[in-house]
Amino acid sequence: MSSPDSPLTKDQLQTLRRMLEGERSRILKALQDPPSRVPSDDERTEFEETAQRSDERERLLEIAERERALLGEVERAIGKLDDGTYGVSEKSGAPIRYERLVAVPWARADVDE
Numbered sequence: 074m075s076s077p078d079s080p081l082t083k084d085q086l087q088t089l090r091r092m093l094e095g096e097r098s099r100i101l102k103a104l105q106d107p108p109s110r111v112p113s114d115d116e117r118t119e120f121e122e123t124a125q126r127s128d129e130r131e132r133l134l135e136i137a138e139r140e141r142a143l144l145g146e147v148e149r150a151i152g153k154l155d156d157g158t159y160g161v162s163e164k165s166g167a168p169i170r171y172e173r174l175v176a177v178p179w180a181r182a183d184v185d186e
Contacts, residue, residue: 080168081160089159092178093151100144104137146179162186 081089153159160169162182169183 081171081174085171086154086159089174089178090151090154092175093147093154096178097144097147097151100140100147103140104144143179150179 150159160171160174161167162169164182164186167183167186169180173180173183
């Protein structure tokens with residue numbers, strides 16, 4: 074599960090894995106649950122309502138895009154857990170502090186890098 078050089082304990086790695094898997098589940102659920110139905114342009118009669126619905130649709134698309142990007146980061150971190158390279162900075166190769174990983178389990182580097 075971890076490389077011999079990892080400063081993280083088995084319990085810490087298990088905690089971080091649970092956090093990552095929980096975040097993955099949350100994101101997948103959010104991406105599967107369709108947002109509240111936005112009426113089509115044909116169903117609208119007021120210009121302001123059309124503009125408001127368009128803005129809402131754009132906002133929902135932006136949120137979904139961010140969630141998909143975050144899912145990629147979470148999946149990458151889970152892969153690193155699986156191959157024993159989790160918790161090592163991609164910038165310096167130094168261990169990432171546990172506190173940083175608890176705050177952002179998909180972190181690629183420590184805060185000060």
